């Protein structure tokens with residue numbers, strides 16, 4: 001075999017490998033989730049391969065709707081519980097085969113708040129650090145998780161009360177926007193802000 005033929009054979013083998021790689025198995029129904037801006041709805045579409053008798057749709061693990069098999073592309077609107085991070089899964093139910101396909105996305109919260117004012121009392125002081133520690137270690141809930149994300153990294157962990165302590169002591173930077181005035185979160189993250197009384 002010449003070098004050229006050898007190269008062609010290798011390319012063909014590579015193309016075959018790529019086309020049969022497990023990537024396709026990661027999205028068995030080709031599920032696409034398209035959140036509708038400004039609403040708590042997501043448009044989903046997926047391919048019915050014709051081997052299931054129904055499709056169960058779950059939102060964050062809760063069964064939300066059951067769709068009959070149609071043997072083609074299925075599209076529908078799914079209502080979400082509110083802003084924040086969501087996982088929508090479609091499960092093809094058949095005998096004996098059952099497959100699941102999921103997608104994750106974030107619906108940004110529009111609630112205005114002040115970052116760092118974890119206890120939502122209109123000021124930032126050591127009580128907010130205590131609120132964040134109580135949330136973190138005792139699981140005491142807060143109305144606005146975004147306000148407790150002092151460093152705006154999209155999660156709440158020990159770095160947030162530490163960030164706030166340094167700021168209160170005058171040794172660290174202020175919390176990122178929205179701070180010190182009320183405003184919506186400029187960065188999308190899975191955290192939700194149900195209400196924040198100082199920022200109606």
Ligand SMILES: [Ca+2]
Pocket residue numbers: 116117118119120121122123124125127128
């Ligand atoms: Ca406060």
Ligand SMILES: [Ca+2]
Pocket residue numbers: 148149150151152153154155156157159160
């Ligand atoms: Ca954080």
